[in-house]
Amino acid sequence: MELAEEFGRYLDHISEGLGRSERKTGLRHYCHGLMLPLKRKSMEPLAAAIDPEHVPARHQSLQHFMTDSPWSDEGVLSRVQSWVLPKMQPGRKGWVFLIADDTGIPKAGSHSVGVARQYCGQLGKTDNCQVAVSLSIATAGASLPIKYRLYLPESWTDDRSRCDAADVPEDVVFRTKPQISLAQIKEAKAAGLPGDVVAGDAGYGDDTDYREGITGLGLLYVLGIKPGTSVWAPGSGPLPPKPWSGRGTKPTRLRRDEAHQPVTVKALAMALPPSAYRKLTWREGTNTKLASRFAAVRVRAAHRDYLGDVPRDEEWLLIEWPKGEPEPTKYFLSTLPADISRKELVAAAKIRWRIERDYQELKQEFGLNNFEGRNWRGFHHHATLCIAAYGFVLGARLTHGDDIKKNAVIGAPPALPENYTPRGARSTSASCGRLDSDAALGHCSRARATSDTLPVLRKGSAAGILP
Structure with missing residues (x-):
């Protein structure tokens, strides 16, 4: 009963500020349903599990709370953060990471808000889906x-x-994913939330404006980039502006010539001597320790630097080249300190595996990808309450131990009445034409594929190359 009582206090905490009592009741019911061991967590299955004697009425009340009621997602998430974040301890370096990511939710049809043919990470291909951009601490x-x-x-x-x-x-106007992510980071900093280092994959790191925007906020970053990203190799850089002749406008822009050209990170990686790469073991995998080879060199980003008057600062280029692969598989740019060890640099680059695990659990256990409404508000309300339910379990694990499962908080759902028939099975008085077409205990949709495991780091020095 201890966890159940704690969950009740948590729901009281995160529902503060919702105003009307029916909104607080709606939040409690919805979060309670998300914690139940249901195969599918769209509104009708939740209604059937929460109030099996009055499914249509409960469904309609949930539908109003989720798709029509104008309560604040930011307000609820802020209450979740105030409960969970104090339990999260910074690592050895004292850094708190902000992880930028996006997740795809497969969808049929064309009416659900934001649905389009686009890359879906859950499926690993381009398909019909919704995509959401997230920021995690x-x-x-x-x-x-x-x-x-x-x-x-x-x-x-x-x-x-x-x-x-x-x-x-x-x-709401069109914004790229990096633009959405940068706005989220700005909002997080304006709200006083912790964060020292931004981590993300090449979908974000390959955007020069995104990297420069993070630096402009006073934050460090460790971001994936694509093999074709251009940099100045160690010890090289753009030429200074042309000497001024004393007449006309004084030249201010950096230059390149045939002898001074940047290279792609792939070309640089392939040209490094074998001694530049060192095997590092990071964390325990399912059956064995995970290891790969890494090189780290000091470079300057080169994209359109000829439009400026001073070279960009040096930063780390981290290269992963697993043994047996014909070429490197991953590249990262990072503004972490120049004296950082290679082991610590890899650990920072590989912090992203945490959000992959979060999404896997949010989808498999808390129904993040089960919302079947079509409008903007409902989509975000559902995600907010999935994160809220997950936040409680995360906080409980940090307090009581990693073995805490959501089923330890809420028991089995109540039995459905004998005369209950979910929509889509056959027409009865229990069904409601306005409601979504899930079976109450419908099939479990595919969860986000388990992410590849990721690396961590080790001390060394040298001019431009981490040993």
Whole structure:
């Protein structure tokens, strides 16, 4: 009963500020349902599990709370953060990471808000899906999503009538995923949330404006980049502006010539001597310790630097080249300190595995990808309460031990009445034409594929290369 009582106090805590009592009741019911061991967690199965004697009425009340009621997602997430974050301890370096990521949710049809043919990480290919951009706070021992925002492709933002049908706010315009992510980071810093280092994959790190925006906020970063990203090799750089002749406008822009050209990170990696790469073991995998080979060199990013008047600062290029592979598989740029060890640099680069694990659990255990409404508000309300339910379990693990499962908080769902028939099975008085078409205990949708495990680091020095 201890965890159940603690969960009740938690729901009281996160529902503060919702105002009307029916909103607090709606939050409690929805979060309670998300904690139950149901195969599917869209609204009708939740209603059937929460109130099996009055499924249509409970379904309609949940539908109003989720898709119509204008309660604040940011307000609820802020209450979740105030409960969980004090339990998360920074790592040995004292760094708190902000992890930028996005996740795809497969969808059929064309009416659910934001749905389009685009890359879906859950499926590992381009398909019909929704994509949401998130920001998580991570430490050495845990991570928690703190921001979650639907990405709208231009096929949506260019069609105002389509947006109106899905209740997309009028001030929502097209923004790239890095632009959405950078705005989330700015909001997090403005709210006083912790964060020292931004981590993300090449979808974010390959955007020069994104990296420079992070630096402009006074944050460090360790970000994936693509093999074709251009840099200046160690010891090289752009030429200074042309000497001024004393007449006309004084030249201010950096230059390149045939002898002074940047290289791609792949070309640089392939040209390094074998001694530049060192095998590192990071964490325990399922059956064995995980290891790979890494090189780290000091470079300057070169993208369009000829438009500036001073070279960019040096930063780390981290290269992963697993043994047996014909070429390197991963590249990262990082503004972490020049005296950092290679082991610590790899650990920072590989912190992203935490959010992959979070998404796996959010989808498999808390129904993140089960929402079947079509509008903007409902999509975000559902994600907020999934994160809220997950946040409680995370906090309980940090307090009581890693073996805490959500089923230890809430027991089995109550039995359905004998005359209950979920929508889509056959027409009865228990069904309601306005409600979504899930069976109450429908099939479990595919969860996000388990992410590849990721590396960590070790001390050394040298001019431009970490030993």
